[in-house]
Amino acid sequence: MMQQGKAAQAYEEIERLIVFQELTPGSLVSEAVLMEKTGLGRTPVREALQQLARNRLVEIHPNKGVLVPPASVEAQLRMLELRRVLEALAVRLACEAATNLERNAMQEMVQLLEADRFTLRQYLDTVKETHQMIVAASHNEYLADAMAPLQGLSRRFWITHVRDEQAEISQGSRLHAQILRAILNRETEDAEKASHALNDYLVEFAYRTVRARVESR
Structure with missing residues (x-):
C-alpha cells in the first residue's frame, strides 16, 4: 500500500x-x-x-x-475528439451522482474560478483539481482512469503554446465555472453543453497554434 x-x-x-x-x-x-x-x-x-x-x-x-515526446497539434486534436465524449459523460453522471460534500467543494471552486486571480501555475493546478472533482463526482472509476491521461496531455499542450496568458486563463476559468454551475443545478443538458463549449475552445486553441506557426514563418 x-x-x-x-x-x-x-x-x-x-x-x-x-x-x-x-x-x-x-x-x-x-x-x-x-x-x-x-x-x-x-x-x-x-x-x-x-x-x-x-x-x-x-x-x-x-x-x-x-x-519526453513533443506535443503535436494532430495528436492534440485526436485526443480532444475522445475527451469530448468522455467529459460530456462525466458531467452528466456528476449531475446525477454528486454528493452534498462534493457539491460543497464544487461551490467553493466556482467562487475561486470566478475570482479569476491566478498565476499560470495556479490556474493549471486549479483546472486539474476541477477535472478531478468532476470525475470523482461521476462515481465511475473506469471513467476516472480514462480521463486522467487525456487531461494531462491537454494541459501539457496548452502550456506549451499559450501566449496571452491572462486572456486564456480568464476564458478557461469562465468555461470551467459554467460546467460546475450546471452540475450544481443538476442541469444535465446545460452541463453537457458547457463541457462541449470547453472542448470547442481547446480545439480552436489548437488551430490557433497552427496559424501562429504559419504567420511566424
Missing part, C-alpha cells in the same frame, strides 16, 4: 515536470535524474514511468533513457 502511494506520488511529480516543461519536450532523461528530481526511489519511479508511458506522456527506451 505504501509503495502504491509512492508510485502515485512519483507519477504526480513527473507529470508536473512534463506539463511545466521542466523536462524539455524531445529530451531524453534517465531514471537517476527523475529519482533526484522527485526525491523518490527507483521502484516507485519505474512504476510511475510505466503508467506515464501507457498514458503517452513518455516513451521508455531501454538502455537509452526516457523520452
Whole structure:
C-alpha cells in the first residue's frame, strides 16, 4: 500500500515536470535524474514511468533513457475528439451522482474560478483539481482512469503554446465555472453543453497554434 502511494506520488511529480516543461519536450532523461528530481526511489519511479508511458506522456527506451515526446497539434486534436465524449459523460453522471460534500467543494471552486486571480501555475493546478472533482463526482472509476491521461496531455499542450496568458486563463476559468454551475443545478443538458463549449475552445486553441506557426514563418 505504501509503495502504491509512492508510485502515485512519483507519477504526480513527473507529470508536473512534463506539463511545466521542466523536462524539455524531445529530451531524453534517465531514471537517476527523475529519482533526484522527485526525491523518490527507483521502484516507485519505474512504476510511475510505466503508467506515464501507457498514458503517452513518455516513451521508455531501454538502455537509452526516457523520452519526453513533443506535443503535436494532430495528436492534440485526436485526443480532444475522445475527451469530448468522455467529459460530456462525466458531467452528466456528476449531475446525477454528486454528493452534498462534493457539491460543497464544487461551490467553493466556482467562487475561486470566478475570482479569476491566478498565476499560470495556479490556474493549471486549479483546472486539474476541477477535472478531478468532476470525475470523482461521476462515481465511475473506469471513467476516472480514462480521463486522467487525456487531461494531462491537454494541459501539457496548452502550456506549451499559450501566449496571452491572462486572456486564456480568464476564458478557461469562465468555461470551467459554467460546467460546475450546471452540475450544481443538476442541469444535465446545460452541463453537457458547457463541457462541449470547453472542448470547442481547446480545439480552436489548437488551430490557433497552427496559424501562429504559419504567420511566424
